Amino acid sequence: MAQRRAGTVVFENLGKVYRSSAGEVTALRDITLNIEAGEIFGIIGRSGAGKSSLLRTINRLESPTAGRVLIDGQDIAQLSAGELVDLRRRIGMIFQHFNLLSAKTVRENVALPLRVAGVPADEIRIRVDQVLTLVGLDGKGETYPSRLSGGQKQRVGIARALVSRPEILLCDEATSALDPETTVSILRLLRDINRRLGLTIVLITHEMSVIREICDRVVVVEKGETVEQGPVWQVFGTPQHEATCALLQPLETGLPEDLADRLRATWRAGDETLAELRFSGSRTPDLAAIGAAAGGRVRLIASQVERIRGHAIGQVLVALGAGRQVADLAPFADSTRSIFTVRRSDIPERGRVIM
Numbered sequence: 001m002a003q004r005r006a007g008t009v010v011f012e013n014l015g016k017v018y019r020s021s022a023g024e025v026t027a028l029r030d031i032t033l034n035i036e037a038g039e040i041f042g043i044i045g046r047s048g049a050g051k052s053s054l055l056r057t058i059n060r061l062e063s064p065t066a067g068r069v070l071i072d073g074q075d076i077a078q079l080s081a082g083e084l085v086d087l088r089r090r091i092g093m094i095f096q097h098f099n100l101l102s103a104k105t106v107r108e109n110v111a112l113p114l115r116v117a118g119v120p121a122d123e124i125r126i127r128v129d130q131v132l133t134l135v136g137l138d139g140k141g142e143t144y145p146s147r148l149s150g151g152q153k154q155r156v157g158i159a160r161a162l163v164s165r166p167e168i169l170l171c172d173e174a175t176s177a178l179d180p181e182t183t184v185s186i187l188r189l190l191r192d193i194n195r196r197l198g199l200t201i202v203l204i205t206h207e208m209s210v211i212r213e214i215c216d217r218v219v220v221v222e223k224g225e226t227v228e229q230g231p232v233w234q235v236f237g238t239p240q241h242e243a244t245c246a247l248l249q250p251l252e253t254g255l256p257e258d259l260a261d262r263l264r265a266t267w268r269a270g271d272e273t274l275a276e277l278r279f280s281g282s283r284t285p286d287l288a289a290i291g292a293a294a295g296g297r298v299r300l301i302a303s304q305v306e307r308i309r310g311h312a313i314g315q316v317l318v319a320l321g322a323g324r325q326v327a328d329l330a331p332f333a334d335s336t337r338s339i340f341t342v343r344r345s346d347i348p349e350r351g352r353v354i355m
């Protein structure tokens, strides 16, 4: 029988209700999801959506009040106390505020899980050196956390999570406290670790830019329920739910205002159409084909196309000459629309065109 890779997570009809003297809060409702071994899986949602509650059921920091969590096929609610300790060694976790011990050096922080597990000192030294090299912290072992930058602190957090050689790494808003440049370097490190070690990474975030940077698949959580899931390029290219569109909005740049103003002011006399070609992952922009379909009567105005996991997502704006239809371009994009058309009759005798 083929050996199954370790590191799968399955949520089956998961529910979580917090009960306190103040009343009940339903944080998760009927969540069913499969996370595959070796993938980078993103959980995104607005504040209070239930992301942390969901993530923390994977290592039983939270217990669900309905449904099951299976790790590599095993229902983790059934584990004994000793088995739970073993499970937590197989699942590393990193945090938004790093959770380092300030009175201990980098080396002591990273060594802690091995000390607790009773690993011999010689082996601890070797393994700590290995993970410090892996995360790019060679030579920082004797430094105290207060002398490190935010990005370096998170690297210590990652090293501490990896030193037990986990199969799954949970990332709880791991880059939310970092500046954009450091965020990118930490996300690249996580992707590099995922490729080199083949471990499953599950991350929660409220930023689509994080999902775009490293995730293979994503689920959108809203008010405790999953509202959309799929490969990242698909969710970016054809978002279905209002919550997804709202989360994607900060990444949308649209037509820059200055360009829009210039276009309105200088649009050529004669029938001309500003057409938008949208790419949502199935097609790749082919300017030669677009030019040929427009009979050469086309100008490129602006382009905002990015590649996500090998799929083109974004839009291309072109000006189509008189007599050319936006429909002529339909075969070359996932969808097309006319932004505005100026007809000769609309051009005032004098002055600028106002739209």
Ligand SMILES: Nc1ncnc2c1ncn2[C@@H]1O[C@H](COP(=O)(O)OP(=O)(O)OP(=O)(O)O)[C@@H](O)[C@H]1O
Residues within 6 Å of the ligand: 018, 019, 020, 025, 026, 027, 045, 046, 047, 048, 049, 050, 051, 052, 053, 054, 206
């Ligand atoms: N210990 C708790 N007791 C009571 N209610 C809780 C508790 N933890 C979370 N909640 C509630 O459960 C809901 C989901 O919270 P959760 O922290 O999982 O969301 P989140 O998406 O991670 O939010 P954020 O991005 O703001 O951290 C919220 O309404 C929250 O107030």
